[in-house]
Amino acid sequence: xxxxxxxxxxxxEREAAALAAALEGxxxxxxxxxAAGLGPDDALETAALLRxxxxxxxxxxxxxxxVAAKVAPLLDARRARGRRGGRRxxxxxxxxxxxxxxxxxxxxxxxxxxxxxxxxxxxxPSADLLAAQAxxxxxxxxxxxxxxxxDVEMRAYRRRYHEGLxxxxxxxx
Amino acid sequence: xxxxxxxxxxxxxxPLPAPRREGDGTRPRRLxxxxxxxxxxxxxxxxxxxxxxxxxxxxxxxxxxxxDQELQGGNVRAARDALRGLVDAPAPGDVPAPDRxxxxxxxxxxxxxxxxxxxxxxxxxxxxxxxxxxxxxxxxFVANLLVVRGAAHEALDDGAAAAADYHEALVxxxxxxxxxxxxxxxAAPRAPEAQP
Numbered sequence: 255x256x257x258x259x260x261x262x263x264x265x266x267e268r269e270a271a272a273l274a275a276a277l278e279g280x281x282x283x284x285x286x287x288x289a290a291g292l293g294p295d296d297a298l299e300t301a302a303l304l305r306x307x308x309x310x311x312x313x314x315x316x317x318x319x320x321v322a323a324k325v326a327p328l329l330d331a332r333r334a335r336g337r338r339g340g341r342r343x344x345x346x347x348x349x350x351x352x353x354x355x356x357x358x359x360x361x362x363x364x365x366x367x368x369x370x371x372x373x374x375x376x377x378x379p380s381a382d383l384l385a386a387q388a389x390x391x392x393x394x395x396x397x398x399x400x401x402x403x404x405d406v407e408m409r410a411y412r413r414r415y416h417e418g419l420x421x422x423x424x425x426x427x
Numbered sequence: 428x429x430x431x432x433x434x435x436x437x438x439x440x441x442p443l444p445a446p447r448r449e450g451d452g453t454r455p456r457r458l459x460x461x462x463x464x465x466x467x468x469x470x471x472x473x474x475x476x477x478x479x480x481x482x483x484x485x486x487x488x489x490x491x492x493x494x495d496q497e498l499q500g501g502n503v504r505a506a507r508d509a510l511r512g513l514v515d516a517p518a519p520g521d522v523p524a525p526d527r528x529x530x531x532x533x534x535x536x537x538x539x540x541x542x543x544x545x546x547x548x549x550x551x552x553x554x555x556x557x558x559x560x561x562x563x564x565x566x567x568f569v570a571n572l573l574v575v576r577g578a579a580h581e582a583l584d585d586g587a588a589a590a591a592d593y594h595e596a597l598v599x600x601x602x603x604x605x606x607x608x609x610x611x612x613x614a615a616p617r618a619p620e621a622q623p
Binding site for chain 1: 455456459462463465466481484485487488491495522526529530533536537540543544566567570571574575577578581582589590593594596597600603604606607
C-alpha cells in the first residue's frame with residue numbers, strides 16, 4: 255500500500271482519469287481505461303455507486319404507483335400516531351398543573367386557612383393591661399376612671415392584635 | 428427508504444403532509460385554553476376571598492383608629508358612629524369565628540365604655556349584652572365586657588349583678604395572668620368557646 259506523501263503512479267493516474275470521466279458522464283479515452291485495467295463497464299458501475307452513495311434512492315417513474323400504494327398507508331398511520339401523541343402531550347401538560355392547582359386550592363381553603371388560623375390565640379396581654387383590667391373589676395366610686403385606663407391599655411393591644419391577624423390572613427410571615 | 432416526491436400526473440395520494448383540515452388539533456387546544464381559564468378563575472376567586480378577609484380586619488383597624496382620634500378631640504359622637512359602623516355591618520363569614528367574635532366583642536366593649544363615659548349606663552348595658560351574646564370564652568375580650576357590664580349595673584344601682592360580673596371577670600383575669608406567667612398565651616391554642 256502506498257503512503258500519502260508518495261507520488262501516484264501512472265497506472266493510478268489513468269484509473270482516476272477513467273473514473274472521473276465516467277462520473278462526469280463523458281466517454282473515457284479507450285486507451286486510458288484499458289491501459290488502467292478498468293473496462294468502461296467497471297468505471298460506469300463504480301461511478302454509479304459513488305453517485306448513489308450520498309443521495310436518496312430514486313424511485314423509477316414506472317414503479318411510483320406501486321411504491322406509493324405501499325408507502326401512503328404507512329405515512330398516514332405515522333401521522334395519526336403523531337397527532338395522538340401531540341394531543342396526549344397537551345392533555346398531560348394541562349392536567350398536571352390543573353391537578354396541582356386543585357390540590358393547592360383544596361389545601362389552602364381548608365387546612366391552610368381555617369384550622370390553623372382559628373387555632374392561633376390572640377397575642378398575650380401585657381402585665382399592665384391585666385393590671386388595669388383587675389383594677390377595673392374592683393368597681394367602687396370611680397369605675398369610669400379604671401375603665402378609661404383599661405381602654406387606654408387596650409389600644410396598644412388592639413393594634414397589635416389587628417395587625418397580626420391581618421398579616422396571618424394575607425399569608426404574610 | 429425515501430420515496431421521491433411523485434409528479435402531479437401520478438394517480439395516487441400525495442404521501443407528503445396533507446393540508447390542515449378544520450378541527451384537526453384545534454379542539455384539544457380550545458379545551459386546554461378553557462381548562463386553563465377555569466383554573467385561573469378558581470385561583471382568582473380564592474385570592475379574592477382571602478383579600479376579603481383581610482379587608483374586614485383592615486376596616487376594623489381603621490374604625491378603631493378613627494375612634495381613638497375622635498375621642499382625643501373630644502368628639503364622642505363621631506367615635507361612637509365610627510364603631511357602630513363596624514358592628515352594624517355584617518361580618519364576612521370566612522373570617523375565623525373566634526377572631527370575628529373577638530373583634531366584635533372588643534368593639535362592643537368600646538361602645539359600652541363610651542356610653543358609660545357619656546353617663547348613659549342603659550346604652551352601655553345594652554352594648555355589653557350584645558357583645559356577650561356573641562359567645563363566651565376565658566379571654567381578654569369577654570372579661571372586658573363583663574367589667575363594663577358590671578360597671579353599668581353598678582351605675583344602675585344593681586349591686587348584686589355588678590358583683591357577679593366583676594367576680595366572673597376577675598376569674599378570667601386570674602387565668603390570663605397565670606397563662607402569662609407560664610410563658611404567654613400567644614403560642615397556646617385558643618380556649619374552647621361556649622356558643623350563645
